[in-house]
Amino acid sequence: MNYRRKIIAGNWKMHKTASESKNLVQDILSELKDWNEGDVVLCVPFTSLQTAGALLESQTVVELGAQNLHQAPQGAFTGEISAGMLRDLFVRYVIIGHSERRQYFGETNALINQKIKTALTSTLKPILCYGETLQERESNLWKSVLESQIKESLAGFTEAEMETVILAYEPVWAIGTGKTASPDQAQEAHAFSRTILTQLFGKAVADKTRIQYGGSVKPENAQELLQQQDIDGALVGGASLEARSFASLVKKGCQALA
């Protein structure tokens, strides 16, 4: 049995206006009242951060996350959002390198590395997303893809900095497709990721680092996935957009003993 505390994060992507977010946060809070068996994070759109933050600041069950940041502390970057702006709204976590950002916005491992550095400098906890495409899995390239994504994204960080970094293995072929990696496939990728972390930072850091699984996680499959030895939580897209389903997923996932 591992001792890592489970962490479940909802990624709302580009869904929910600020007023819709208010309702959804309130509903999630009432479903998860007094919950304390794992960390729960809501990564809402930028425009909902203030509303969500105001609802979350008086409780400790659910924390606030963002979905991206700019790597520079400030400057002439029209349309971008800095780490300081997020901190000012009581954001604690930030998703970095989601496959949709890699695919549609050309984010590279080198850029993701800079963004993680910026997050850490501002005491935001980065959730580093990585994972292979269907083609890479089918041509048995997934291990080398994961290895280079992890090594390049985490190059240069210290063991102390790694204490607040969370990883999220998200096979691209399982995101938003309804196709989940089997618990065995996910466990194999997570165990492999931990061996890469051991090479980079040593066993003590690798053993402590939490690695979420993401890709069509639902209340029905959360427990089986999260009871795998190296799966420490979930990053959840679609199923985080409805309060009852998200709360049920959190309860089943956090109670899974790995």
Ligand code: PEP
């Ligand atoms: C995600 O957006 O990170 C994700 C895993 O989405 P979904 O749960 O909808 O597959």
